[in-house]
Amino acid sequence: MNQKSILLTPEFFIRDTRLVARELLGKVIYHRINKKVYKAIITETEAYHGAGDLACHCSKGKTKRTSVMFDHPGLIYIYLIYGIYYMLNIVTMPKNFPAAVLIRAVKNLQVSFDMKKFEKINHPTDGPGKLTKQLQIDGRLNNKLLTPNTGLWVVDEGIEIPADKIQTGKRIGIDYAGKWKDKPWRFYYK
């Protein structure tokens, strides 16, 4: 980490989910596992905001699975979908307001054994299931804090994304969510 790098703390995630989702674009996510460190640039996110948002799992109320979204910002929410793929989310908003950002895509995947030299890996990371597979992220991180101590963390390395390079759109795969399905709460770098 150089001097310009800023580790994202719960302070960053305590704000409005849509703002956090938008600002996460261009940030760098790190995952340390088995003596390797993966890193990649976040390029696509979606916001799931509040118990009223029918697309959000938390609209069903507080259950074993969703309780982490009601907890402190900066926590990691991971769940298994279709029995196969892990979805990576980061909890936002103050405690007791259920919300989270889904990380949908990253790019420039790299791996390092010493945190100094990074080597590029050319595997697809342009989907929420693909990126967790490539970064070797699984359910073990669920309910943990997003910090280097845990092994998963996000850094602002000063990558600027011009406003005209940021696209918004409808969220994917939530056709059941009534009027909420058309909310432009998906953000991506074009």
Place this chain on the structure above:
DNA sequence: CAAGAGATCATCT
């Protein structure tokens, strides 16, 4: 190309 099916399991009803 677009559309459809199958994979496979934690969680909730």
Place this chain on the structure above:
DNA sequence: GATGATCTCTTGA
């Protein structure tokens, strides 16, 4: 017992 914030492969026009 049903289902899903996905992905890949197969089918058919």
